[in-house]
Amino acid sequence: MTSVIIDCDPGLDDAIAILLAIKHLNVVGITTVSGNESIEKVTTNALKVLELGGATHIPVVRGSDRPLKRDPVYAPHFHGESGMGGADLPAPTKVPLEGHAVEFIIEVGMSASDLVLISIGPLTNIATALRKEPRLRERVKLISMMGGSVTNGNVTPAAEFNVYHDAEAADIVFRAKIPIFMAGLNLTGQVLVGQKEIGVIRTINNGAAQVVADLLNFYVTASERLGARGASLHDPCAVMAVIEPDMIEFESMHVVVETSGDHTYGMTVCDRRAGALGRRKDERSNSVWDEIDDQLSRPKQANVEVGVSIDRERFFFFLVETLQRY
Ligand code: BDR
Ligand code: CA
Secondary structure (H helix, E strand, O other): OEEEEEEEEOOHHHHHHHHOOOOOOEEEEEEEEEOOOOHHHHHHHHHHHHHOOOOOOOOOOOOOOOOOOOOOOOOOOHHHHOOOOOOOOOOOHHHHOOOOHHHHHHHHHHHHHHHHHOOOOOOOHHHHHHHOOOOOHHHEEEEEEEOOOOOOOOOOOOOOOOHHHOOHHHHHHHHHOEEEEEOHHHHOOOOOOOOOHHHHHOOOOOOHHHHHHHHHHHHHHHHHHHHOEEEEEHHHHHHHEEEHHHHHHEEEEEEEEOOOOOOOOOEEEEOOOOOOOOOOHHOOOOOOHHOOOOOHHHOOOOHHHHHHOOHHHHHHHHHHHHHHHO
């Protein structure tokens, strides 16, 4: 069975993503990265979520405490000061595994031939692992990430939080020539939840579902305060792309990360021009580009499968069914 590592920064939606993943995938480890909150907080939260989900056999490995080049920017306005706003989970009884997340990713990646990395936080750990052990590029079967956007950003008009937090790391990962599924804001914004959905989850009579309802309540309130019409289930989308990929429609695109723009730092620049190499087969036509001078930035070979639409009803139904299994 394919081995999966979840690299995360819990985080309300990370917590829901973990609860979704551990019921369906062979999760061999949870690695943490500074993002929504400090590395101490997100690591404690990962341990708490696994205890809530009855999955303490899965190791938690603490990772990078800051981005490659910049200072961390946390997100307490969305996730609360603890990173798990709305839920008061007991202190974990387990401790993280000895060692660093980067070493763990390398070790698992080099011993399993089909590692899938689900990245739902900044890409610092994964980029560092790829730098330290370039052979990982051939070993990792897939990176399914929540990050970036084809359209607007959320931290800035152009940039999504996970990529913005460490754009230099994201740049390394997007260039690594590893197959990537990208669940960006353009996709995750299609899975909005509000009080109606929370009401449905409240009727599920177990501890995990009740905590998910509490987390979502906090998340929806925070999102609405910032002008959204509900909360987007960002991170669970990257998990769903591995469990049920046919729930999502993907488009192949060439994607690069902006690491220098004053207004666009952290933007994922997605090439959707007609004729871009690697887009849907029926749309591939390079004849025009063959005639145009290279200076016109000819479309490049696609490096990412970008999620463009998702079956929201099916997604929510699947989440509810999963929560019923706790
Ligand atoms: C991403 O940023 C974080 O705040 C969420 O957990 C998610 O991974 C959304 O932009
Ligand atoms: Ca996250």
